[in-house]
Amino acid sequence: MPTSAPPPALSPLMTAAPVPPWARRAAAATLWASMPSALWRFAVLVGVPLGLAESEYDSMLIPGWGYLVLPLLSAVQETLAFLTLGLVRPWGEVWPRWIPRLRGHRIPVYAAVVPAALGAVACTVYGALFVWTTLHADMEVSQWGEWLINACYVPMVAWGPLLAVVTVHYYRRRTRGWTHADGDRR
Template sequence: MEVMTTAPAALSAASTAPAPVWARRAAHAIALCAVPSGLWRIAMASGVYVGYSDQVLRDVFGIPGWGVAYVVGLSVIAELAALFPLLLVSDRWRPLRPRTLAALAWTASTVLVLVALSQLVVAFTVESQTYMSSGTAQTVWGFVFAPLFAIPVLMTAVTWSYAKRHRARGRA
């Protein structure tokens, strides 16, 4: 009679320190930071007035038409990407080896910093501001997209915590 054991899985989980509370909270905050802009984009794709005239929606964003799929798809992809840091603080499911996941997380952190910087440039260009029909719409847009700028900092902190925990395990 062969007895199956889960000792290696239990041993690997036990040898890695759990994620600190601040890292878990930061990972959840990342997921929440993507929600307002995603809802704003979905509202735009659904025809809810978000500050753009019908002509701008049609000519610039392709709404109605292919732009709906693009805007909704962008919202879904952004939220899925924002859920990625939860893998770094979870002890339940690891789709990749810790070193691979750490390398992927550092790459994601770097990309997020670059994207945030590029979005700042886009946000403050004259062309992007002329599409909005009012100052109120620009203010709402600013509040909705502002949480996205916290993601690079939070992601870098969560990644650092993950790498530190797994580097310590490798030395032990």
């Protein structure tokens, strides 16, 4: 019975097993699904007219810490969406060099899968609830402003399911059962 040889050593430019184009596109789509709402919040922050009544801007931009909430929420949201790329890139499989004692070692599958799976559930719930409340909010907004809010927030509904699909692919790709030449299970 022929046996398959273990794959070559993992380079910084190569994942342990090939990543199909659909998985790369799904991971990249998480960034695109979350970006419109983040950009919308930044536009609110800098005072771009988005069809909202002045009272709506005032309620979002509370003096003091309130001015930090919108950019922090947007930055955290995009950072978390960016981490989805780690599920299809080499840096999601090997600890980076700047982490002492872990550098160069394989990232345990569950160390990536568990947070990603929890994130997929959270993003699905967050996206659905946020879109629901945004679409049903009693805001003073013009017709084009309402269209713009919908266009910016409805894509967030796709974030959680996209993350879930990429997470399942990562898990299946990393747990095929073969071992690397250095003895690490892949």
